Amino acid sequence: MGPATAMNLGRLLTQTARRLPDHLALVWGERRWSWAELDRRVDRLVAVLAGAGIGKGDRVMVHARNSNAMFESMWATFKLGAVWVPTNFRLTPAEVAGLAETARPRALLRDRGFAAHADAVRATGHAPFVLAVGDAREGEQDYEAALAAAAPPPPDHEAPVAYDDPIWFFFTSGTTGRPKAAVLTHGQLAFCVNNQLADLYPGTTEASASLVVAPLSHGAGIHQLGQVARGARSVLLPTERLDAEEAWRLVEEHRIDNIFTVPTILKALVEHPAVDRTDHSSLRHVIYAGAPMYRADQILALQKLGPCLVQYFGLGEVTGNITVLRPDQHSLAEDAGGIPIGSCGSARTGMEIAILDDAGQRLPPGETGEICVRGAAVFAGYFENPEANEKAFRGGWFHTGDLGTLDARGFLSITGRASDMYISGGSNVYPREVEEAILTHPAVLECAVVGLPHPRWGEAGVAAVVPRDGATLDEAAVLRHLADRIARYKQPLRVVLWEALPKSGYGKIPKALVQQRLRDDGVSFT
Template sequence: MGPANAMNLGRLLTQTARRLPDHVALVWGKRRWSWAEFDARVDRLRAVLAAAGIGKGDRVMVHSRNSNAMFESMWACFKLGAVWVPTNFRLTPAEVAGLAETSRPRALLRDWGFAAHADAVQATGHAPFILAVDDARPHEQDYETALAAATPPPPDHEAEVTRDDPLWFFFTSGTTGKPKAAVLTHGQLGFCVVNQLADLYPGTTENSASLVVAPLSHGAGIHQLGQVARGARTVLLPTERLDVAEAWRLVEEHRVDNMFTVPTILKALVEHPAVDQHDHGSLRHVIYAGAPMYRADQLLALRKLGPCLVQYFGLGEVTGNITVLRADQHSLAEDNGGLPLNTCGTARTGMEIAILGEAGKRLPPGETGEICVRGAAVFAGYFENPEANAKALRQGWFHTGDLGKLDARGYLTITGRASDMYISGGSNVYPREVEEVILTHPGVLECAVVGLPHPRWGESGIACVVPREGAVLTEADLLAHLDGRVARYKQPLRIVLWDALPKSGYGKVPKALVKARLVEDGIGFD
């Protein structure tokens, strides 16, 4: 590596703590930490890790619910020049052990109750040093005790870094195959913070507040970087599960003006009666990402919250940084204010999108192909995975694996994952198109359409539908609803009614899980 040519991202916290020492940085339940207190704790954790022999480039795995310790670990790793390796706290010990084999951490920070996860990680031969919150065993160090005993480092101790030095292993959700560790770097995330402040939540200041309703291990963690840069307070939910009533109470109490959500969380927030019982007029940027939002759900959210919805499309590999549909570009009008009905917006500032065909050539406006992107937000590749890198990073572009089309103005519409598309009778079927129409039925709460092998058509669709409470639905009702609204070849041949759709730990509905349940239930085409 050459000489340092980038700011250590941990300096964002250092700068904010110097500028706003007495402002509230973090709220969790009844506890409050000022920026000076939070930064001092981060520096002590950095000292604990350094004393344990953790240094630049070493990986620190974190298996934790959202908490002050998890947030502190992020910044301590950044300042140390180490690599933050957060996992989804809902994963099993065996799954976390698999991530440890991929990332080879030197240390593990675990939340209370996750001793079995620590044992599974250590059984792989990694993470000899363990910090535990509240229930440390004899061979582990208690988090608070270690911080209290640490000698704080001198000022300006942040590690010297280059733009390409890694700071975060962002695990792909792994719904198809083994999760991969996407390598995020100081330079890449430095760009992304500036981009967020320009495109996603402009005008954020130390007078702002951000409510965290999703795991900090993924998109919500990326979102909080810009909050720290601006000195906005971060408010964590006091409970492990999403407590919608408490979320709205906190919005009112802290005058929350921005939050990061995924469509399933936003849907839960606006369908709960508490949305009408608390003042949420402070909201300016309610960001939803991670999966496309169905138009019916989008309209309800707009009616409940007003013009504060911001959509972005992206993947962990580009830290969510592909498109933005601003609050003023959302519309209740049937023609969507003149924009394509289900668009996810235009390219983020500094990023370029192309729809590429099979041969890697750009397709003209209106044609469907793979969504590809390039620019400063693209990651450095998957950790020690040349095969995956060769597939994802080729022809000068990052290949998302998503299908979509651009219009002549540059508005992107996603038609689905390449892996979700199925071919029925020789014709391509994009499940999202069919799902959108099914969701316009007043009795439907949620649905997922998947293609399964069919003896005559090659593949045909099965729609898995969850009725709204009190609604009585039949397969005949739904097929009648689709008649005339969707071409015959796109219509599912079967409709099954379920109490709920299977969801990942991030609230998404992976089609692989839907297919697995259908197989388990013996549902298919003979």
């Protein structure tokens, strides 16, 4: 063990439980836990896992919906010095087994109804110890029974850790190839917690409350670290599906002041009629991330919620920690104090952004290139994946794979994923720009633009468009709408109307899924 370079991040919970033992910590449906109760349960889970031989550096896989068990598993794993390996609960057993082959967990916590997932993981030869919530079978331990039987460890039992010790395998949500395990560390996440408290939701205290509407396995879990550090209560939705009516009721009941969400969820919340009949004046920071938010959706959210929107751009590999656009930097006006409309903000405190060309050279303001970053929020690398690491860390920068521009003041605008861009007739087309133009049509609810092979132009655009309920829309109307709004070469050659766009488990619209459905439907130019 080297010098004491880091605090075990699990002590954030220990400290808060000692400071605020009787304050409300977690709410899930009708159930309530104080900080002292939550910490005692976490310590008992530490004892259960330690009794099964789980220790420092071992991986603990968790396949669960948002719940107290999901929350508790995070903190117990941290305190042990083990590595938390959460999965998206919507994944299939085969997909989870693939993640287990990468992570090689020694233990698995599974939610009720996920026996097939446990069987698939066990079939890989990993996770000999299985905890099950509510429907344990032979060979598995019942979660609540195991906690009740455990003798809690002594005070200050948290494992000593170094800055670079792994704490979390954050699986990328890529839609091509097997997801990679980004290794997050105790020291890196400590920086991220401080940065979020400074840049995303300043002023958060034990009087605050956070509504959890996205999976704790990813960005929402990172968000809750800062809430625990400050003693703010976390309120989980009672069901796994987004219930906008219930979400707004909880905002009013708990005087929620911060929410972490993604654009598709925020759009669903502000378009629901309950937003107009509940009191949401307590909201101070409604944070959206994970994908760009279209200007039309941003305007509606500002009109409904007022000046509380916070945008950040980031990736799992940089733990959401690249840019921030504060509430006072959001504007209904087209001139937002000189900030480019559509910008996702400027560099977070302690982070540096550069737009690099293919040769790794910085590009001047206004030119499009790859968004690259460096700073204390950048992860330690992909687990046992030297090829991916070599590609990701070229030239001393982390390469995000996103394209964008920086203006002279340092405000970043994302053009799209490098893989989303297509070349039509020798010209680069960035789908985001085309989608923004389509969404200004009043009859359009959502859309996605992708490039498909074209015999003359190399590639050409196809727009998949979802009309608003009751609206009349056809291909010709969309193309007429675009005629004077964007250059001819950027306009899609085809428009298809769908009832819904395919979405990932994180609420994103993966372009690969859009392209696949177009191919399945026989849409092509060849």
